[in-house]
Amino acid sequence: MAENGSPGGETLLFLTDEQLRRGIEAMFFAYRAFTADPDRLLEEYGYGRAHHRALHFINRQSGLTVTTLLAVLGVTKQSLNRVLRTLIEDGLVESRVGRRDKRERQLYLTDAGAVLERSLSEAQRGRMRSAYRTAGPQAVAGFRQVLEAMMGPDLQRLYQQMKDE
Amino acid sequence: MAENGSPGGETLLFLTDEQLRRGIEAMFFAYRAFTADPDRLLEEYGYGRAHHRALHFINRQSGLTVTTLLAVLGVTKQSLNRVLRTLIEDGLVESRVGRRDKRERQLYLTDAGAVLERSLSEAQRGRMRSAYRTAGPQAVAGFRQVLEAMMGPDLQRLYQQMKDE
C-alpha cells in the first residue's frame, strides 16, 4: 500500500501493482506536460500535434520519403497527407521528386519551416532540459533505459536507426 | 554528435540539444508503446483511451466527484461527460448523488467496470513490469525522478496527492 522504503534499489523483485501503477500515472502526467508547451505555440499558428511531429522528423532526417515518415509516425498515409498538404501549401515543407526513384517524394523543411521547427523544439527542450538538470545525470540514464525497454523491439529499432543517419 | 561516453554520470552540464532531442524521441516512441496494449483491448469493447483513463482514476479513488476527475484528466467537463455517459449506460460506472452536496455526483465502478479496469490495467502493467525488470531498480528510480521533474509543479501536486488518498 504505502511506498516501499529503500529508494535506491534492492526492491527489484518487489514490483507491486501499486508501484507499477505509480509508473503508469507518472507517464500519463509527464506526457501531458511534455506536449503542453509546443501545443500552446502550435495553436497560435493554427496547427496541431500532428504537424509538430512531421516537422520534427523531417528536420531530423532531411530528405526522407513519405513512406519512411509514415513508418516513423505510425499513422495512415491519409492522415499524414492531410497534415503534409497544409505544411506544403503554407510553405514550411518542400516535397521534391526522388532522385533515384521518381515515384518517391523527398521531404525538406524550407527556411520558414526550420524556423517554426526550431521554436517548437526549443519549447519542448526547455522543459526536458530543466527536468534533466533537476533529476541529475544518473536519473537521466535510468529514464532513457526504462523508456527504451518500454518501446519494445520494433520501435526500439526505429529509435536506434534514427541515431545514426 | 555521437553519444557521449561514461554512461553513468559526469555529463550533467553537457546537455546538448542532441541529447535532449533523443529524450524527446524516446518519450514519443515509449508513450506510443505504452498505450498500444490497452488500446487493443479497448477496441474490442468499442471504447477509446478516454474511457480507460476515466476507469483508471475512478478505480484509484472510488467515490470521487466529476469535478475532481476533471482536474485529474485535464479535459473539459463536456468531453468527460460524453465518455462518462456511455460508461454509465453500459453499466460499468455508477453515478450517485453526493451526500453532503446534492449538486455533486460521486463515481464508482460497478463489478463489471472493475473487471474491465483490471484487464486494461493488467495489459498496461505487463509492459511496465517487463521494462522495469529489464532496466533494473536504479534505472526505475531515475525514470520516476525525471518524469516527476518533467510534469511541473501543478501536475506533480496532483500526482503526489493521489499517493495518499
Added chain:
DNA sequence: TTGGATAGTCAACAAGACTGACTTAAAGTC
C-alpha cells in the same frame, strides 16, 4: 428570497485518427 457561484448536462462543431476504394506514375518482371 433573491442573486451569484458551482456542479453537471445537452447540442453542435472541429481536429485528427481510421478504413476502403480509387488514380497516377514509375519501377520491375516475365
Added chain:
DNA sequence: GACTTTAAGTCAGTCTTGTTGACTATCCAA
C-alpha cells in the same frame, strides 16, 4: 511490350475526443 507491384496522393465516410456555448439544478450568502 504487357503485366504486376510499389509510392504517392485523393475522395468519401466514420469514430473518438477534444472544443465552445447555452442550459438546469443546487447551494450559499447578502
